[in-house]
Amino acid sequence: MLHTRTTPAERRRALRAGLASGRLLRMPGALNPLTARLIQETGFDAVYLSGAVLAADLGLPDIGLTTSAEIAARAQQTARVTDLPVLVDADTGFGEPMNAARTVQLMEDAGLAGLHLEDQVNPKRCGHLDGKTVAPRAEMVRRVRAAVDARRDPDFLLMARTDARSVEGLPAAIDRARAYVDAGADAIFPEALADVSEYEAFRAAVDVPLLANLTEFGKTPLLDTATLENLGYNIALYPVTLLRIAMGAVEDGLRTLAAEGTQKSLLPRMQTRSRLYELLGYEEYAAFDSAVFDFTLPPGD
Numbered sequence: 001m002l003h004t005r006t007t008p009a010e011r012r013r014a015l016r017a018g019l020a021s022g023r024l025l026r027m028p029g030a031l032n033p034l035t036a037r038l039i040q041e042t043g044f045d046a047v048y049l050s051g052a053v054l055a056a057d058l059g060l061p062d063i064g065l066t067t068s069a070e071i072a073a074r075a076q077q078t079a080r081v082t083d084l085p086v087l088v089d090a091d092t093g094f095g096e097p098m099n100a101a102r103t104v105q106l107m108e109d110a111g112l113a114g115l116h117l118e119d120q121v122n123p124k125r126c127g128h129l130d131g132k133t134v135a136p137r138a139e140m141v142r143r144v145r146a147a148v149d150a151r152r153d154p155d156f157l158l159m160a161r162t163d164a165r166s167v168e169g170l171p172a173a174i175d176r177a178r179a180y181v182d183a184g185a186d187a188i189f190p191e192a193l194a195d196v197s198e199y200e201a202f203r204a205a206v207d208v209p210l211l212a213n214l215t216e217f218g219k220t221p222l223l224d225t226a227t228l229e230n231l232g233y234n235i236a237l238y239p240v241t242l243l244r245i246a247m248g249a250v251e252d253g254l255r256t257l258a259a260e261g262t263q264k265s266l267l268p269r270m271q272t273r274s275r276l277y278e279l280l281g282y283e284e285y286a287a288f289d290s291a292v293f294d295f296t297l298p299p300g301d
């Protein structure tokens with residue numbers, strides 16, 4: 001009911017402990033607060049808020065059109081309904097180092113467990129597209145330092161992402177990652193690695209937690225959790241997986257409804273009313289007011 005019984009500080013400590021455990025944390029990207037509930041119920045370790053998903057949700061491409069305040073507002077809604085730590089994609093920090101600093105404080109206030117900042121220039125683009133441009137290394141170092149200085153809760157995780165692999169090559173990407181760690185980054189997100197040997201090279205070169213981005217239809221193989229665990233990675237990220245599944249189902253459903261003139265054939269593919277209510281903890285609200293849950297549903301509904 002109301003769905004979170006933990007404080008942001010507890011969730012930040014849980015994420016830190018999970019990363020220190022050496023276990024692989026599995027982190028799907030939520031579509032919205034409700035799917036964050038489902039991510040928790042199905043036993044995942046943490047929730048991700050993807051910039052690509054938040055932009056797509058607004059009907060926008062992932063090119064830095066969304067603002068830090070918009071993302072913080074959405075993120076806060078999500079953090080309020082889960083006991084899992086939530087990691088948010090803060091893109092480039094939305095401007096200069098001072099914007100990155102403000103972004104950190106907004107995300108801390110939104111109850112998140114951490115964020116990642118990337119080294120692209122604005123307008124940024126999806127890390128798995130061609131033609132990206134990365135900021136000079138010294139500029140990203142300033143971005144990371146500004147974020148570190150702005151943080152008030154030392155448990156809030158500051159992860160640096162480097163997009164340099166597909167722009168400057170693997171050795172340069174590794175050098176950048178090390179510079180970002182020296183600037184205070186707690187963890188590294190090496191974007192768009194091409195194969196397992198590149199995952200190994202990053203693991204050997206960097207001794208902070210590492211995230212593997214398993215986005216579909218991108219440049220990286222979809223490694224499974226056993227492989228990633230053996231590689232010594234700390235986070236398996238599925239940033240846009242739920243959006244792609246949901247949008248596939250929605251599109252099929254709309255076509256069926258249009259073609260058949262009724263949704264009857266779609267019923268077996270729908271989440272039932274009772275399952276939705278269970279997920280919402282609807283019945284528990286009767287503790288506030290017994291009149292809010294005083295109906296019964298036909299079997300199967």
Ligand SMILES: C[C@](O)(C(=O)O)[C@H](CC(=O)O)C(=O)O
Nearest residue numbers: 050051052126127128215239
């Ligand atoms: C992780 C990512 O930054 C995101 O916004 O979810 C994207 C994912 C994607 O576009 O597939 C990225 O990898 O750039």
Ligand SMILES: [Mg+2]
Nearest residue numbers: 050051052089
């Ligand atoms: Mg992104």
